[in-house]
Amino acid sequence: MLDLAAKTETPKTADEVVEIVADAGATGRTLEIVGGGTKRGVGDGVAADVVLSLAGLAKVIDYAPEELVLTAQAGVTLAALEKLVAAQGQMLPFEPPHLAKLLGAKGKPTLGGALAANLSGPRRIRAGAARDHFLGLEAVTGRGELIKAGGKVVKNVTGYDLSKLIAGSWGTLAVLTEVTIKVLPAARTETTLLLFGLSDTQANAAMVAAMNAPVEVSGAAHLPQAAAARPPLKGQMAVTALRLEGFAASVAARADHLAEALLGFGRAERLDADHSRQFWAQVREVEAFHKDPLPLWRISVPPAAGARVGEALAGDTLYDWGGGLVWLLSEGDPLQVRAKVKALGGHATLYRGDASAFEPLEGPLADLTARVKAAFDPKGVLNPGRMGGA
Amino acid sequence: MKMPLPDAALIARKAEIVRALQRLVPGEGVIGDPAGLVPFQSDGLSAYRQTPLAVVLPETVEQVSAVLAWCQANGVKVVPRGAGTSLSGGALPLTDGIVLGMAKFNRVLEIDYPNRCAVVQPGVTNLAITAAVEADGFYYAPDPSSQIACTIGGNVAENSGGVHCLKYGLTTNNLLGCEIVLMSGEVVRLGGKGLDAAGYDLLGVVTGSEGLLGVVTEVTVRLLTKPQTARAMLLGFPSVEAAGGAVGDIIAAGVIPAGMEMMDRPAIEAAEAFVHAGYPMDCEALLIVELDGPEAECAELSAHVADLARARGATTIRTSASEAERLTFWAGRKAAFPAVGRISPDYYCMDGTIPRRQLPYVLSAITQMGLEYGLGVANVFHAGDGNLHPLILYDADQPGQLEAAEAFGADILKLCVKVGGVLTGEHGVGVEKRDLMGEMFSETDLAAQQRVKCAFDPDLLLNPGKVFPRLHRCAELGRVHVHRGAVAFPDLPRF
Numbered sequence: 001m002l003d004l005a006a007k008t009e010t011p012k013t014a015d016e017v018v019e020i021v022a023d024a025g026a027t028g029r030t031l032e033i034v035g036g037g038t039k040r041g042v043g044d045g046v047a048a049d050v051v052l053s054l055a056g057l058a059k060v061i062d063y064a065p066e067e068l069v070l071t072a073q074a075g076v077t078l079a080a081l082e083k084l085v086a087a088q089g090q091m092l093p094f095e096p097p098h099l100a101k102l103l104g105a106k107g108k109p110t111l112g113g114a115l116a117a118n119l120s121g122p123r124r125i126r127a128g129a130a131r132d133h134f135l136g137l138e139a140v141t142g143r144g145e146l147i148k149a150g151g152k153v154v155k156n157v158t159g160y161d162l163s164k165l166i167a168g169s170w171g172t173l174a175v176l177t178e179v180t181i182k183v184l185p186a187a188r189t190e191t192t193l194l195l196f197g198l199s200d201t202q203a204n205a206a207m208v209a210a211m212n213a214p215v216e217v218s219g220a221a222h223l224p225q226a227a228a229a230r231p232p233l234k235g236q237m238a239v240t241a242l243r244l245e246g247f248a249a250s251v252a253a254r255a256d257h258l259a260e261a262l263l264g265f266g267r268a269e270r271l272d273a274d275h276s277r278q279f280w281a282q283v284r285e286v287e288a289f290h291k292d293p294l295p296l297w298r299i300s301v302p303p304a305a306g307a308r309v310g311e312a313l314a315g316d317t318l319y320d321w322g323g324g325l326v327w328l329l330s331e332g333d334p335l336q337v338r339a340k341v342k343a344l345g346g347h348a349t350l351y352r353g354d355a356s357a358f359e360p361l362e363g364p365l366a367d368l369t370a371r372v373k374a375a376f377d378p379k380g381v382l383n384p385g386r387m388g389g390a
Numbered sequence: 391m392k393m394p395l396p397d398a399a400l401i402a403r404k405a406e407i408v409r410a411l412q413r414l415v416p417g418e419g420v421i422g423d424p425a426g427l428v429p430f431q432s433d434g435l436s437a438y439r440q441t442p443l444a445v446v447l448p449e450t451v452e453q454v455s456a457v458l459a460w461c462q463a464n465g466v467k468v469v470p471r472g473a474g475t476s477l478s479g480g481a482l483p484l485t486d487g488i489v490l491g492m493a494k495f496n497r498v499l500e501i502d503y504p505n506r507c508a509v510v511q512p513g514v515t516n517l518a519i520t521a522a523v524e525a526d527g528f529y530y531a532p533d534p535s536s537q538i539a540c541t542i543g544g545n546v547a548e549n550s551g552g553v554h555c556l557k558y559g560l561t562t563n564n565l566l567g568c569e570i571v572l573m574s575g576e577v578v579r580l581g582g583k584g585l586d587a588a589g590y591d592l593l594g595v596v597t598g599s600e601g602l603l604g605v606v607t608e609v610t611v612r613l614l615t616k617p618q619t620a621r622a623m624l625l626g627f628p629s630v631e632a633a634g635g636a637v638g639d640i641i642a643a644g645v646i647p648a649g650m651e652m653m654d655r656p657a658i659e660a661a662e663a664f665v666h667a668g669y670p671m672d673c674e675a676l677l678i679v680e681l682d683g684p685e686a687e688c689a690e691l692s693a694h695v696a697d698l699a700r701a702r703g704a705t706t707i708r709t710s711a712s713e714a715e716r717l718t719f720w721a722g723r724k725a726a727f728p729a730v731g732r733i734s735p736d737y738y739c740m741d742g743t744i745p746r747r748q749l750p751y752v753l754s755a756i757t758q759m760g761l762e763y764g765l766g767v768a769n770v771f772h773a774g775d776g777n778l779h780p781l782i783l784y785d786a787d788q789p790g791q792l793e794a795a796e797a798f799g800a801d802i803l804k805l806c807v808k809v810g811g812v813l814t815g816e817h818g819v820g821v822e823k824r825d826l827m828g829e830m831f832s833e834t835d836l837a838a839q840q841r842v843k844c845a846f847d848p849d850l851l852l853n854p855g856k857v858f859p860r861l862h863r864c865a866e867l868g869r870v871h872v873h874r875g876a877v878a879f880p881d882l883p884r885f
Contacts, residue, residue: 065747066638067776089644124585131591132563136819147838148831151812153743154556155775156600157549158813158823158830159857160839161562164594169584185644208504214615216683247644250687257684301585304504339772347588359588364576369589371845376838378868387589 022144033171035110073113074176095121118168122219131167139174142377173376187245204307219243220322295353301346362373433481442483459575472544478820512543549598551816556774570604610731617682626673626706633675649680650774665730667722734783742806743815777815
């Protein structure tokens with residue numbers, strides 16, 4: 001699927017991107033859009049004539065910490081950005097996973113890539129997804145037109161919210177050249193409450209109880225015994241983790257409250273801030289499932305149904321988002337995986353593996369999706385086949 | 391303000407159209423008599439009025455689907471309507487179209503605490519969602535000030551905000567799914583109870599599309615647990631600059647308040663005279679800062695905020711000691727619009743957003759413009775997120791004043807865009823700001839948006855004349871394409 005022989009274009013300006021896309025449209029060629037190239041392996045093979053890399057568009061345009069807004073070119077790396085905002089005591093609220101190691105990739109993930117794939121980390125349950133912090137964009141559509149949408153302020157309803165549409169479109173609608181995101185103050189401190197030895201069902205119930213207590217849980221994950229036994233934890237028992245972030249006095253008060261609310265599930269141990277950060281970094285990166293030859297599924301279901309994924313499908317699981325995000329290592333028949341997940345009200349994406357990656361759409365929704373694709377990219381120039389039919 | 395030229399042939403077919411719709415929605419579901427249509431002539435932007443051909447009030451998704459399919463087949467335009475509280479004319483009827491009123495879709499269908507969501511019909515009011523779950527310690531976060539009346543379907547259409555969106559987000563950040571009916575009559579489900587959905591985020595683009603893409607027939611909203619405590623602070627400052635500085639300091643200190651509102655002197659005086667909230671009368675700007683969370687957090691942060699306010703020269707610093715006092719602090723702000731209504735025969739509410747650092751400049755420019763137009767202004771302001779609500783005071787009975795207020799308002803919004811902001815923070819474009827869209831977007835930008843419209847509604851029958859300054863037929867947009875980097879409309883300025 002990776003055609004290493006394909007020519008790579010690395011434009012330095014948005015106008016050059018316009019030129020490349022327009023030229024491809026005019027000459028009937030196709031483009032594979034990459035940032036750091038870390039997620040190229042996800043999705044159906046893109047057999048494009050030319051690779052269009054955004055690595056040459058990597059400048060931060062404007063960052064005003066007091067406005068909670070940051071504008072950067074799409075090719076800026078997540079690592080550079082995280083360092084920049086951390087220096088101002090701020091964070092990317094959606095805690096984007098890098099996933100390079102999970103996907104066995106060498107490059108550095110970019111902001112544009114994280115937004116294009118709408119990738120969000122454990123804080124998704126509290127702060128929202130990547131798409132919720134995506135305020136505005138400049139992008140080149142498949143028609144070779146440079147467009148602007150959204151704005152550079154935190155609150156805006158002017159015109160259609162194309163940022164949301166582009167988030168999660170995996171480069172099939174437009175090539176992001178410049179993006180504006182909302183940033184937030186970083187938490188002053190954090191702690192994590194750990195429960196040990198719970199079954200998946202008990203853990204799911206514990207995560208629901210924690211999320212339904214007024215304590216602003218900002219991470220809720222469960223590693224069953226098999227996942228916990230793998231590196232980096234190499235533990236003996238299943239571990240269920242609940243994160244609290246904020247000002248010290250508040251975190252302490254909420255931790256007490258939460259520990260009491262969870263007494264029915266056992267006595268919770270607490271991690272200090274450093275260990276808490278380490279713990280959530282490995283959850284975010286799904287480290288337990290690095291370097292495993294089995295197909296890896298990313299499954300999204302209603303959070304309370306998380307444990308039922310593990311019951312319905314054979315394989316090792318890791319639960320994030322309070323049960324709403326399930327990583328599953330499984331050799332199961334892809335059609336069966338999709339059918340069982342769909343029956344639980346969710347959908348499945350194959351992150352590592354050879355079958356078709358994205359959930360196929362049906363009926364009027366599939367038709368509407370195809371019309372939206374055609375509105376932006378009528379000739380199918382951008383990432384052909386990346387999201388399956390679209 | 392011009393609307394698309396009505397189609398006289400369609401208006402002449404009114405009786406036939408009403409009869410056909412009555413077959414689809416029997417009983418009292420179709421209103422065609424002139425007296426019955428009067429209540430539907432306008433929405434919250436009451437300066438504009440038009441009488442629709444008919445009003446249809448369906449009760450089932452099947453009826454919505456049948457009505458839309460019939461209208462598409464017969465070329466009849468449709469304006470969807472919730473409670474009609476839009477402040478930008480989003481539900482303004484068309485004289486050659488019908489209004490599709492969703493008021494009968496008023497049931498809460500399911501409350502699902504384990505998944506922290508509620509499934510409701512679009513005609514349920516914003517406040518009714520919270521009312522259905524608050525006894526169990528939950529609430530629905532977005533709280534537009536019309537929340538007692540406005541419907542969740544309308545909130546989805548407008549991507550409504552409220553005073554708590556700095557911390558809790560707009561409608562779009564609090565939705566999980568919805569069911570919509572396309573103009574073709576096809577029913578499409580977007581999202582569900584999970585935290586993301588397969589395929590494109592069509593829910594994200596439908597939210598805030600102002601009724602132009604589909605008719606919402608069901609909504610799944612996120613529920614939050616109620617904070618343990620909430621405390622409000624009243625902070626009076628000797629100048630708008632000092633208050634603006636304090637807002638920046640609070641955020642720089644890492645505090646994201648649940649709400650942070652500013653009022654200028656005319657707004658403070660009007661509100662105090664109306665509700666007697668006990669606001670200080672010796673200040674030029676008043677901040678209301680609300681902190682929520684555990685008691686320990688509210689105590690720590692309110693002390694911190696007080697220190698920051700003091701350092702900016704605050705002359706009044708009061709923290710609510712009880713829930714009753716907290717509500718009193720808010721009472722004046724929440725009644726600011728009607729309070730201004732008492733000191734002026736009419737007022738016109740604007741809704742731009744600016745980068746907060748531009749606040750002192752923008753407010754002084756607005757004051758200056760008011761002098762030039764000969765009209766007063768009172769300012770209330772969602773200070774945390776830079777969303778301005780200048781209230782332009784005028785008297786519609788004085789010849790020329792409405793026009794002057796509109797021109798003044800347009801100047802304010804142009805200024806917002808010029809300093810890096812946007813035309814509308816939460817009220818929507820509608821008809822009100824439609825002709826200003828060119829201030830923010832190029833023809834190419836707008837064409838890209840209109841192609842999305844075409845993907846949903848190729849005949850442009852759903853709420854036409856709103857949002858976009860010019861109607862392009864979809865076939866015409868399809869032909870616009872670019873060769874070898876030659877950008878369409880090269881002479882137009884880019885922003």
